[in-house]
Amino acid sequence: MPIMNPEEFALASRRAHQADSVVDVYGVTVGGLRPVVCAGPCSVETPEQILACAEAVRKSGAHLLRAGAYKPRTSPYSFQGLGERGLKLLAEVREETGLGIVTEAVDTDTFDLVEEYADCVQIGARNMQNFSLLRRAGRSVRPILLKRGLCATLQEFLLAAEYVLAGGNPRVILCERGVRTFADHSRTTLDLSIVPAVKRLSHLPIIVDPSHATGVRDAVPSMSLAAIAAGAHGLLIEMHVQPNQALTDGPQAIYPSQLERIVSDTASIAAILAQSKVPQPLI
């Protein structure tokens, strides 16, 4: 490896790659003008639940299915996910619905298994600086969805992506999911200003997760539209067919009807942006 300046995200930088990168996830293009909506329940719970959710996602017009089989949980006593059984259920609903699967790998031990089943491997906010996991992701054959840590600076975020890129995997999608602040009306504070900042400094696509950011179902539609208007390339949204019965994160899961409107409205907003002559951020 050539000697690099440790403070620089060389491969993630616009200087390394002037045009926007686009990342293909099971035939869906992330990083272009069309916003990509990836939706689904927090966790895979049962065969019936994940199939019903996936069908609602497909029916809404969203493009990818998200759901967790391995869950990083604050407490050792919380439900930790179905593990491999969850991954197999996800593969089955992919067959049924044609939707590509985004699911999380929480450690290097289970990365191989997740990689085998997933179309895009998510690295969660708490693992943004799990450097061993980032190095493993750098050797992956799958695209990586990398979430911003809860108090990560822009430089730290791009340097985390750099670990993956430097490992040989160029397919990284960034994801803003809210940062910790004093504000108490929202679980975290969604920092949409990082979207134009990332687009100025980096060629990597960036999407937004309004569900974990706000923690409140009724804030998700507004923040979804705001994210696309801010220039994000897509959304990662928690949706459940029966939010009140969800094993995890029910209060922030939206209803299928809300998802339909989000897909439709964000497409309309993206069309406005595509036609707009608002001077773009300088590179």
Place this chain on the structure above:
Amino acid sequence: MPIMNPEEFALASRRAHQADSVVDVYGVTVGGLRPVVCAGPCSVETPEQILACAEAVRKSGAHLLRAGAYKPRTSPYSFQGLGERGLKLLAEVREETGLGIVTEAVDTDTFDLVEEYADCVQIGARNMQNFSLLRRAGRSVRPILLKRGLCATLQEFLLAAEYVLAGGNPRVILCERGVRTFADHSRTTLDLSIVPAVKRLSHLPIIVDPSHATGVRDAVPSMSLAAIAAGAHGLLIEMHVQPNQALTDGPQAIYPSQLERIVSDTASIAAILAQSKVPQPLI
């Protein structure tokens, strides 16, 4: 005054007033479906500068003119504004352009003078809990634009508005302008999640200031569109005909051409929201 629960923003609450309040500023309605754009330079500098800026604002299709005659400055050695002479220049450009004036009152001593010239009196972020100033605003004949403090909670923000309402002035417009966080890619972190939260709890209109929030010109268009998509009733934007020569805040002032696109694009986004059936936040 009846005995009130000190933790409640009784008059600012949806419980007190179920319908959205609309506030008239010199014939412009703030709080309805059409987003209101209030733009102009940070400070009134010279007769020529303020007139040129005001004409650019009018030409862009924006609705109100903002500019400071009294400036709250971090340092005692910074330019503190033209004072009454600035107010008189603002009144003159109102005559010339027909644009209503939004300008800041920084203390109770000069409030009378500001009130005499302004169509809407701004109370800045650093004064959000200047309770004497809030009480004076409560006795004002003008609508009040109240900016959120740099680390104010939602409850503190609404209780600050409550001071104005309880003083007898029902015409309050709230304004989000970014909060202090660890993030360093933006001067402050624009907290758009407060928009749906305010709309859930309060009937007062809320607008957004992307200029002070980001401190970076090229982030202003994105954040303006995002604010309207999040449901904000309008924008407060710094624009200058010659940003590089501005006495204050030049790096965050946008160009007139950027303002034109923002006015146009936000109107298009608002039209999408008006037609959308996204389930609204429950009251």
Place this chain on the structure above:
Amino acid sequence: MPIMNPEEFALASRRAHQADSVVDVYGVTVGGLRPVVCAGPCSVETPEQILACAEAVRKSGAHLLRAGAYKPRTSPYSFQGLGERGLKLLAEVREETGLGIVTEAVDTDTFDLVEEYADCVQIGARNMQNFSLLRRAGRSVRPILLKRGLCATLQEFLLAAEYVLAGGNPRVILCERGVRTFADHSRTTLDLSIVPAVKRLSHLPIIVDPSHATGVRDAVPSMSLAAIAAGAHGLLIEMHVQPNQALTDGPQAIYPSQLERIVSDTASIAAILAQSKVPQPLI
């Protein structure tokens, strides 16, 4: 006034005044090796209450009495203080106990009155950037106790002091009282690292208020000792003879017995610091 660099706190700087400044408050020296303890109730409530509190302060060995006659309150419906009657009661207990009085001025309108009765005029955290109030303090004949704003940077804090110094009043005591963060085990996060930072950059004395910072009675003794060990010149502590009956801030008011131990233990810690050869921060 000569042309100054607006980013510099010229008069507050060590460059302007190499030696530590000491400020005399009613015969008590703030800024020397002996830590000064200023204690008392949040508010003046009744003649009996303030006298009992003042006597407990004197008996504890603390050096100054603090209590508010004008209270800046988040809600317009909260108890706002006794006003001038409170100031007169404070003057009476000064006669009785010999303790100098530190009390807050919340606006320019009442500053004259507060100045007449107080031995040291406090400017609260929410008013740290109330520049009109700072200018009035700059013309005061009294020393000023200036609290750090809830999200003020070190530079903003010193520039706020600079307003007072530039106005002609060299007697400023700084006070750290906690900053807003995500942490929820304490009302705010007491930032003791600002103590050595202030001492490096400025000659002004700095004290610490552990009561408002933590909001929890039982954290006050630990944080008091920590503040003095960090090099603070004194403490501002809420103490009440009957905390459970306090009109304001009862849960954070300590008992007189706790105050006695704090006075004694901080004196012991200061004696260790005075003898220590720990290399001091470089100027």
Place this chain on the structure above:
Amino acid sequence: MPIMNPEEFALASRRAHQADSVVDVYGVTVGGLRPVVCAGPCSVETPEQILACAEAVRKSGAHLLRAGAYKPRTSPYSFQGLGERGLKLLAEVREETGLGIVTEAVDTDTFDLVEEYADCVQIGARNMQNFSLLRRAGRSVRPILLKRGLCATLQEFLLAAEYVLAGGNPRVILCERGVRTFADHSRTTLDLSIVPAVKRLSHLPIIVDPSHATGVRDAVPSMSLAAIAAGAHGLLIEMHVQPNQALTDGPQAIYPSQLERIVSDTASIAAILAQSKVPQPLI
């Protein structure tokens, strides 16, 4: 495992274990009245460097040696530590100096090796919610030093410890090392108020790392004394015999002479606390 409330840190709680836990690290007791000082360079660099540093630590009167062989680095292009060779050098200086070794394990892959050489295995701030690593630590035969994440709440911190305890390892030492805030005079904001809060809720010992918290050498002595005065059971300090030549973190490494004074002064402060009758936090 019995069904536990996921929000409770059952085993870490005072309710589970009323008395303070003490943890033995190579014959040194952490958690008692005597503050334990663990000091050393950020990284093991060369045989000469680590031996010289260890001898300076021993000579200062400090009790344990810290140094990293595996380094979690923000950038993939930064020095990543000497790995196993570093561990062997640490084992050699333990033989020479008699000092027990605290060193970090950054992932599950290298945990076995670290465990083999270390007397206490550190889990760093960025790994506080690396749950796989916490589970491995729960099966370790070594005591675990668990650092608080940069934006971890108290509950999250104690639940991270709970993972280790629930895994069967009762020997956990907590470590506060600063949190991310807006403040820019210090690399992070050292949150000493968590010390009494931890002692109220948990029986686990808690120490403080002023070096990473402040990032500034000359703030380390003040914050060290403050930490002990706040009730911390010990300190984790970066010291280097030639800070200006350190490969990592030189600007925050103190000189041996500073360490000597810290050891001496903290012992004096602890003696004051031991004699004090300040009412302790209620459990």
